[in-house]
Amino acid sequence: MRAEGERRMAKTATDEATEEAAPRVPGRFRGRAPDRDFDPAAVREALLPLLRAIEAVPDDVNEPLETETMEPLLRRHPRPGGGFFSRSQLIAGFRAFAEDAGFRFDEARFRRRVQRRPVRTRSGVTPLTVLTKPFPCPGKCIFCPNDVRMPKSYLSDEPGAQRAANNRFDPYLQTWNRLAAFDATGHPVDKVELIVLGGTWSFYPEAYQVWFVKRCLEAMTDFGVGHDERDAFDPGTPDFEEIDADVRGDRFGRNPYNARVTAFLKERQEGELLLGHEAADWAALDVAQRANETAGARCVGLVLETRPDHVDEEEVVRLRRLGATKVQLGVQSLDEAVLAANRRGHGLEETRRAFDRLRRAGFKLHVHWMANLLGATPESDRADFPKLFEDPAYRPDELKLYPCSLIETAELMGPWKRGEWRPYEDEELLEVVADAMPRVPRYCRVTRVIRDISSDDIVVGNKRTNFRQIAEDEIARRGQHLVEIRAREIRGAAFENASLEAKDTGYETATGREVFLEFVTPEDRIVGFLRLSLPKEASFVEELGQNALVRELHVYGGSVRLGHAPDGAAQHRGLGARLLDRAADLARDAGYEALSVISAIGTRDYYRKQGFADGALYQHRPLRD
Numbered sequence: 001m002r003a004e005g006e007r008r009m010a011k012t013a014t015d016e017a018t019e020e021a022a023p024r025v026p027g028r029f030r031g032r033a034p035d036r037d038f039d040p041a042a043v044r045e046a047l048l049p050l051l052r053a054i055e056a057v058p059d060d061v062n063e064p065l066e067t068e069t070m071e072p073l074l075r076r077h078p079r080p081g082g083g084f085f086s087r088s089q090l091i092a093g094f095r096a097f098a099e100d101a102g103f104r105f106d107e108a109r110f111r112r113r114v115q116r117r118p119v120r121t122r123s124g125v126t127p128l129t130v131l132t133k134p135f136p137c138p139g140k141c142i143f144c145p146n147d148v149r150m151p152k153s154y155l156s157d158e159p160g161a162q163r164a165a166n167n168r169f170d171p172y173l174q175t176w177n178r179l180a181a182f183d184a185t186g187h188p189v190d191k192v193e194l195i196v197l198g199g200t201w202s203f204y205p206e207a208y209q210v211w212f213v214k215r216c217l218e219a220m221t222d223f224g225v226g227h228d229e230r231d232a233f234d235p236g237t238p239d240f241e242e243i244d245a246d247v248r249g250d251r252f253g254r255n256p257y258n259a260r261v262t263a264f265l266k267e268r269q270e271g272e273l274l275l276g277h278e279a280a281d282w283a284a285l286d287v288a289q290r291a292n293e294t295a296g297a298r299c300v301g302l303v304l305e306t307r308p309d310h311v312d313e314e315e316v317v318r319l320r321r322l323g324a325t326k327v328q329l330g331v332q333s334l335d336e337a338v339l340a341a342n343r344r345g346h347g348l349e350e351t352r353r354a355f356d357r358l359r360r361a362g363f364k365l366h367v368h369w370m371a372n373l374l375g376a377t378p379e380s381d382r383a384d385f386p387k388l389f390e391d392p393a394y395r396p397d398e399l400k401l402y403p404c405s406l407i408e409t410a411e412l413m414g415p416w417k418r419g420e421w422r423p424y425e426d427e428e429l430l431e432v433v434a435d436a437m438p439r440v441p442r443y444c445r446v447t448r449v450i451r452d453i454s455s456d457d458i459v460v461g462n463k464r465t466n467f468r469q470i471a472e473d474e475i476a477r478r479g480q481h482l483v484e485i486r487a488r489e490i491r492g493a494a495f496e497n498a499s500l501e502a503k504d505t506g507y508e509t510a511t512g513r514e515v516f517l518e519f520v521t522p523e524d525r526i527v528g529f530l531r532l533s534l535p536k537e538a539s540f541v542e543e544l545g546q547n548a549l550v551r552e553l554h555v556y557g558g559s560v561r562l563g564h565a566p567d568g569a570a571q572h573r574g575l576g577a578r579l580l581d582r583a584a585d586l587a588r589d590a591g592y593e594a595l596s597v598i599s600a601i602g603t604r605d606y607y608r609k610q611g612f613a614d615g616a617l618y619q620h621r622p623l624r625d
């Protein structure tokens with residue numbers, strides 16, 4: 001927990017932070033101007049229609065608008081000169097125009113409507129996304145954008161990508177500035193899930209990986225005590241805004257990304273792909289990890305993303321040494337022909353092996369599956385999706401369900417122009433998604449249904465950002481309901497501790513038996529859960545032997561700062577300890593000698609207090625005297 005004095009120091013350092021905290025990249029300030037300089041009258045033509053659109057959203061409840069509703073409106077009415085209006089600018093505009101605009105709402109109601117919802121931190125953990133720098137990717141996937149200003153597969157006008165570019169992909173600046181923005185908008189930052197995105201992580205040199213994670217951790221630790229090293233940023237870091245970004249998928253035919261990015265990096269970095277300081281060794285990372293264990297802003301989860309064919313045993317151990325707890329894996333399809341048509345460069349055997357290795361090492365598996373790829377049809381997609389859960393080789397813990405959209409820089413432009421690929425009609429896509437979602441079992445969380453990209457980037461394909469809601473409405477209309485985790489999360493709702501019910505769901509995988517332990521309310525809202533692996537053979541990670549393994553422990557809470565639990569919040573009520581005890585009992589009864597946990601850097605201390613002893617990469621609790 002960050003001491004109050006420390007919090008005050010951090011606050012002082014971020015007093016000037018706006019919603020998009022100003023990065024300190026020399027010569028490239030693109031953060032928002034302070035609101036006191038904002039003149040609504042100067043942008044009335046753009047702003048007034050947005051205010052009216054916000055007011056016109058039908059909603060009987062006096063609640064803040066959902067992000068899924070608010071963001072498309074902001075995008076449709078951008079700020080002249082670039083970017084989007086901030087919440088405080090909307091309120092300033094409402095106040096300035098109230099006299100003559102004839103609004104139905106008074107200011108208090110309008111304020112409530114545009115207030116930022118605490119969705120990001122509803123699970124009690126603040127997700128913080130950072131991007132690695134543009135770098136060659138071994139993939140040649142034809143649906144993947146070739147925006148050479150970004151790490152492969154990302155688009156420069158995605159909000160998170162813009163933030164990363166503003167910070168020239170520097171991990172320290174990205175992390176520190178994002179924490180400052182969260183802190184300034186009232187989000188707790190003491191427990192952070194660090195999500196590293198960009199291309200294929202496993203293809204970046206090891207020294208860069210170590211350095212990148214180390215700098216993120218150092219930024220968190222520094223932020224927690226109000227220490228600020230942002231001025232140490234190397235001004236020689238290339239600015240990818242200066243790269244020749246004119247890439248069109250249909251003109252180039254084949255992926256031009258790697259050649260263009262490699263040439264730019266070498267030209268700006270004396271023939272090297274990495275700058276001299278973009279490297280660190282394991283000993284330095286170890287120091288940064290230990291410092292972050294009990295820091296004011298601590299890393300309670302580290303997510304890295306990679307391709308199935310890069311997950312060998314050595315890579316799995318490396319991911320763990322970095323402190324990763326979850327891996328995002330691009331599965332995309334379970335149909336060999338579709339994988340080949342889209343030039344994924346790997347088949348199902350690699351996908352199965354990746355699941356196998358990652359699960360045996362205790363990682364949470366967050367997979368991406370795509371509908372509407374080249375060679376797929378609505379019928380084949382409806383047949384493909386169920387395999388994710390029917391086949392014991394897969395059965396992921398989390399899922400992103402992305403329909404393919406055509407981006408101008410993707411090679412898929414060629415097949416589209418030749419009439420070999422077309423986007424599904426709205427109804428076809430709805431059929432696929434509404435058919436898929438009710439099949440997701442209660443142990444899996446559907447984190448996203450649509451990739452959040454600007455409609456300006458989509459040549460053809462779904463542009464409805466509220467597609468998840470549309471699909472959920474259709475599912476309800478069919479009389480079905482969802483049991484996947486996100487649909488059942490307790491979020492901010494109150495509950496009676498005494499009414500909670502323990503529920504265990506067992507299922508087989510290729511590596512053994514999994515048990516998903518939950519605490520649920522009488523209405524089946526999920527308050528906490530634990531993923532327990534009972535492996536059928538010893539892991540290739542020597543330290544684990546054949547121990548039972550806690551792959552995830554999650555207890556929900558509202559926007560709660562450590563040590564400040566309001567009534568009704570699920571955290572800090574000992575639910576985590578009760579779940580661990582249940583897991584230990586189950587494992588002991590099944591004949592296991594010890595229970596291991598894939599702890600994050602910032603949860604090591606918690607597990608020590610729960611009777612776990614530190615190992616090299618995991619923590620362990622004996623199950624017998």
Ligand code: SF4
Nearest residue numbers: 137139141144152153
């Ligand atoms: S591996 Fe991922 S990032 Fe690389 S080309 Fe394929 S989809 Fe894009």
